[in-house]
Amino acid sequence: MTTLQRLCAEVARRYAALDLPAWPDPHPDGAPPREEEYSRVTEPQRYRIAAARARVWAEVLAEVGAAVAPDPVRGIPLDEAGRADLSVPVDRALRVAPPAGVDGASPWWLLETDVPQDDDGGVLPVLRGAVGAPGQVHAVLPDCGCDACDPGSDELLEAVDQAAVRAVGAGVSLRGRHGLRRRDWHVHWRSDGTAEGLGRVPGWPFEALTDACRDLAAGGRPRLPRGTEATVRAGWFPEA
Template identity: 45%
Template sequence: MTTAADLRARVGAAFARLDLPSWPDPHPDRSPRDEEYSRLTDPARYRVVHARARVWADVLREAGARAEALPAGEGAADRPFDRGVRLTVPRPGTLALLLLERDVRDPFRPDAEALPVLDVAVARPDVVVETQPDCGCDACDTGSADILGTLDEAVARVVGGPFVALRGDGWGAQWYPDGGSAWSSGEGSAHDQHGARMELCRRLVAGEDVSLPPGAEAFVGAPWFG
């Protein structure tokens, strides 16, 4: 049986053969200087997130997934992507995995090098469950191992299943067997609603007939490989 851990090991081995640059966490004590928040020293090094996504796509294809290239420009209006692939397996109840490469340019510095960003989404380009790097400034740099590890975890959670993503007006949540998270941009905090949303996700995975909050969508995925 193919497991998420097996896939991560294959990805790690294949990626190592590419011999791409790596770098340590420049702030192991998490005490960046104030000026680092407005500085992006070397955006090109973040190309590793695009490379990692391509390795994931190759490994999943080898494991039996179907890959479909996506036209550039799709996705949410505020975050169009430049290149993307949609990966699916024929097993019932699974979610499509989308790996979306973005070349993010500074509107105030049009001649500056673009920042490579990778969105991990499910079902549709706008249902993003992870973004790396999540900022890109020097202050928020956590080193290549942490960035790639976070990306790997996001993909493995979808593929390993079960996985749930909830989306509402100004809020969202995701659940997986060993954890979950929630966010909110409106009134009230994500912390206030975390328990209720995690319980809703668990009930969805269990196949219960539940009522979603008004305007909310649920995306529920089974494991890709038995």
């Protein structure tokens, strides 16, 4: 039986054979970053390990029935400010669809963007993981890239694995717009109880929205903010 635990072990084994860059956490034991680190990006190209790890995930998933193929998407909406006219460029994209016969599961996208760096002419490789549609981004890795926010390679790879496990796991997403400016908001809830969101809905605390997600996952019909788009996803594989 294919389980997430076995998939994680196989991904780690194959990735180790690639012999890609590794580096320690530059701020061990919670040491605070120096002020100058916030404006510095050392060896930005080393962050390519995030996309490399994600591609290993795609390879392993393909071998257990997932359909993996390049996607022609070249841009996704930037919803941070609720601005439909802003977008993020995409340089490379893979669509990873669930195995045949898995009802209610959603596809996963690996979206790579090469962000030019002004100081040395290099690029910072950024990976976005989207679930359900290319614009429904659940993870951005690295989330910054500056030396102050550098967690070290082990934590970055762990974040990629976590994003992959959550992408193929069960969950609920709520999306909508509110206010005169029609600002976007969303909440992504996962079966492990974790959740994150972007934007606020007046009169709806974050906890109320996650409770609604939990109710939807259990087959309920909770009250939701007006105009909410709700997506309930089944998991691809057993988690144990």
